Amino acid sequence: MSSIKRIDVEHLKVSCKECNLRELCFPHGMSDDELSNMDAVVEQPKALHKNDFLYRDGDKSQAIFAVRSGCVKTMTESANGDEQIVGFHLPGELLGLDGFADDSYTCNAVALETSSVCELPLDQLETLCHQVPGLQKQMRRIMGKEVSNDHKLLLLLGKMTAEERLASFLLSLSGRMEERHWKENEFNLSMPRQDIANYLGMAVETVSRLFATFQSEKIIDVDRRHITILDMHRLKVIVGECEPSK
Amino acid sequence: MSSIKRIDVEHLKVSCKECNLRELCFPHGMSDDELSNMDAVVEQPKALHKNDFLYRDGDKSQAIFAVRSGCVKTMTESANGDEQIVGFHLPGELLGLDGFADDSYTCNAVALETSSVCELPLDQLETLCHQVPGLQKQMRRIMGKEVSNDHKLLLLLGKMTAEERLASFLLSLSGRMEERHWKENEFNLSMPRQDIANYLGMAVETVSRLFATFQSEKIIDVDRRHITILDMHRLKVIVGECEPSK
DNA sequence: CGCCGATTTGACTCAGATCAAGGTTTGTGG
């Protein structure tokens, strides 16, 4: 069925060169010349509606993607059907790297809200790596980041209490807001409680209760999906990043 | 203090070309010519004693490694000091990929027993990628594998019960034994219970009790570190990979 | 307004952690 609404495509037509996410994304550190090569290869952004799949577990992997706007979650599926969200990808962040393993993706990627993603076809990536010196290293950097990011998440799931997990999640979001020069202590969650719970390996009810606790302790203010961090320091104390102040 | 024992170095001097782990390791699918290039770059194996660090969190990353013999664990450390083991690396498996993120390793790598590792210096990897067509793709394959492997572990830690985790762990080991053409239903664990527990996100006591349960149910036989899988099918049923028979 | 999905709140339960011994194996020095 065709949708009545049409996503405005005008604002999507932005070259890497002009993209304000440039430094967070693939083009990080590239020269103007290199960016031109990049632009020649990157497809114009794909529009996604909420709940659209960008790719599915098992699909042949033909590209990696960069989120241009919105938010995309990736999740793995187990033999007995339950799912684990392994990442929420904000603008400038990449996804699809799991597809390198054996030419097909090993997880599902789903838009949490109306989003757009830039596409970098794999066959052209090959060529591009020869044209752009240092791109190979860039690729490695990006994959290394993915790996060490996953390791942090393993630590979270393996060793942290529910309270620490949620605090850690909020701090991670806050840090990424800051990277994007958005407000680091006030932002909207693009995912429902259910997805936060899944990602953090706990029950929705626990997420809800912890939000309530944090709020009553004046650490954050929660209004539906809108989060205001009132006491960053105390959040850091919870995850052990800071000593409790006197 | 100098040790009385000396590790026999003779058997370590093996070229990639002659290495029986060839197809599991970096050289997977390479031609003879390519293997020669590879051999010119790979350092002779480093010997490690039990509990030796191969590298530490924060060390400048200058190489990636392939386990030649023995077993090496990698673990991340949290702000408040506790550790999460993120992988046990068997012969033919690589480690050090986390170092790509920002030129320094983000986890610790420690030998679980007397081991040896081959070293592939990063600066030479660069050059090698130009000489060996398809090595770049190989690199991507390896990193993709690492990523999707981590995703499996996230699912394990986020969604599985203790019983499912241990069954899953045993099946994973068994599968890797098979890859190496070793017995898939009889092998020795190179790690203590404590490390298994840490890796699977549970208490040592739980690991111990589950081994006892599995044994009493005739699913496995446990003798200290020696494991015999008696009923592979039932293990698979536990993790949901198989339907319970009749 | 009324329905539906998302969220919150309360009461109860339980898987697995923690605490506490005790047993076994390995390594060391005399």
Next chain:
DNA sequence: CCACAAACCTTGATCTGAGTCAAATCGGCG
């Protein structure tokens, strides 16, 4: 070869963080 210590592993008893179940409330939206 034995005594002793240090790891390592197991087993039992108890406790608890967080899950489950149930129900109320909220927020959009047609």
